[in-house]
Amino acid sequence: MTEVCWPDEHLVAAARAGDIDSITTLVSGSHPHVRRFAYSLCASPEDAEDAAQEALIILYRKIGTLRASGALASWMFRIVRNECLRQLRWHVRRAEPTPESTIASAEEEAINRLEAERVAAAIAALPGDQRRVLIMRDVQGYSGRMVADLLGLSTAAMKSRLHRARAAVQQSLEVGNAESIA
Structure with a gap:
């Protein structure tokens, strides 16, 4: 090659x-x-x-x-x-519909933006195979079977990658919270 x-x-x-x-x-x-x-x-x-x-x-x-x-x-x-x-x-x-009856304060919007950036950075830090599964399943809302089929995986392999991805994102966010408190 x-x-x-x-x-x-x-x-x-x-x-x-x-x-x-x-x-x-x-x-x-x-x-x-x-x-x-x-x-x-x-x-x-x-x-x-x-x-x-x-x-x-x-x-x-x-x-x-x-x-x-x-x-x-x-x-x-x-x-x-x-x-x-x-x-x-x-x-x-796009996945988070915001009701028009609630208007967030500028402070709440800034906090929400920072939190979204933290989540996006945690997802971007995932290995590619885990990131694709997580985004397709949790962000884009595809069914588990559809994600597995689109990526050429068994359902068990897709679930395993999804679990590892969710755990890694959760751990990354918890570490970030602990650092901001300290």
């Missing part, structure tokens, strides 16, 4: 300088890496494709802001991670 390398620093430098052909080549050369990273982080293939596309758009628009030509890979991975987290937050917000 041929390993695909990141575009070289000369191409990145030319793209940073504004050369359109270099930018185009850079975006196409980065696509396989960005896509692979998005698939490892995001909950579903659709979210991964969206995150990869958004990351490449950001690369195209903001390549001139990259400070060091050798930092392309880490910069892109950070962008993809942020896009996956953004999509996760969007799914979480």
Whole structure:
């Protein structure tokens, strides 16, 4: 199997300088890496494709802001991670209907936002197989059988991963609460 390398620093430098052909080549050369990273982080293939596309758009628009030509890979991975987290937050917000009769204070909204960010970070820290099961089951609301079928797992394997994921998220949140109290 041929390993695909990141575009070289000369191409990145030319793209940073504004050369359109270099930018185009850079975006196409980065696509396989960005896509692979998005698939490892995001909950579903659709979210991964969206995150990869958004990351490449950001690369195209903001390549001139990259400070060091050798930092392309880490910069892109950070962008993809942020896009996956953004999509996760969007799914979480969409799954939580808020009654219009209750209006939260600014303080309550800030606390809720911080808590949602903690949960999203705990989920993002999970191994990919556990993260996908947890998000599909608990965030997107798919049935256990559907999650197992979509991921090519037995129901028992899906339940095991889901249990480990929930326990890890719960432990991460408890550790965070203990640290904030201390």
